[in-house]
Amino acid sequence: MAWDFTDNAPIYMQIVNGLQREIASGAYAPGTRLPSVRDLALEAGVNPNTMQRALAELERRGLVNAQRTAGRFVTEDTAALSEMRKSLSETIVADFYRKMRGLGLSDEEIISVVRTWIRENTADNSAASLSSQGGDLK
Amino acid sequence: MAWDFTDNAPIYMQIVNGLQREIASGAYAPGTRLPSVRDLALEAGVNPNTMQRALAELERRGLVNAQRTAGRFVTEDTAALSEMRKSLSETIVADFYRKMRGLGLSDEEIISVVRTWIRENTADNSAASLSSQGGDLK
DNA sequence: CGTACTGTATTAGTTTCTTAATACACTATG
């Protein structure tokens, strides 16, 4: 993933949310071994302690489990992952809608703006859909 | 506005962004007097210093100007407001799109999910559009 | 005039976040 940290939220929380989305999407497949804490920290450009904190939170949420010496692995509870993906999608859309309404846009305008933005800001629109592999996003 | 603070960003920054959207939308019309620092703080449930900090940032951004003893007033630079509204919309959509793609949704799915969500989560869909009063959101 | 209400400034203390530098226990690998 391309790390941003332009948000105002704590870095470790942005990492948590980003990794959660990647796990929910299947970009990090169930059972897959994650890079080590130190490698992830290096890649993200943060202190290992910060990455450790993020991973501990993912652990607490049951998304990954540590093998102590072998590394960290993505949970294989695909049912939970599917549920989480749907839940995350809901949350993200709700937040988006709240902000856009706060800007004064009507429902119709919101849909229109999304469509226009996508048309104007995506070079290729092939977009290999993941909806068939775990999707069922309602 | 309904204050949330469920975000992980600093409270004062969430206030800044929320007020910025309300000003950009015209909910706080140009030239309008804002409630006092203390009243806004009371309403938002935060310390007056926190609200003061948020307002100082809005001041720095040129969205409001303080009259020292009379109160704070929304800028009357409607051209800048219109531009800002468009800019904010872009930023919000881009952030939304980045997160949804991170979840593995295709462009088509993103549009579909937005439409579905709106259909299922809005009681009345009358939505008095503001696009005629300052809009031209492209 | 004087009371109440503006924005603003100051000082303090607590908590959270981030980086830093180690250290330890354990295991896979050569």
Added chain:
DNA sequence: CATAGTGTATTAAGAAACTAATACAGTACG
């Protein structure tokens, strides 16, 4: 066995965020 690579824990230091309690200067209004 020894080395390197796991996750994990600890301690320290600095910066940022939030709350708290005042205080001051200026204006509107009765």
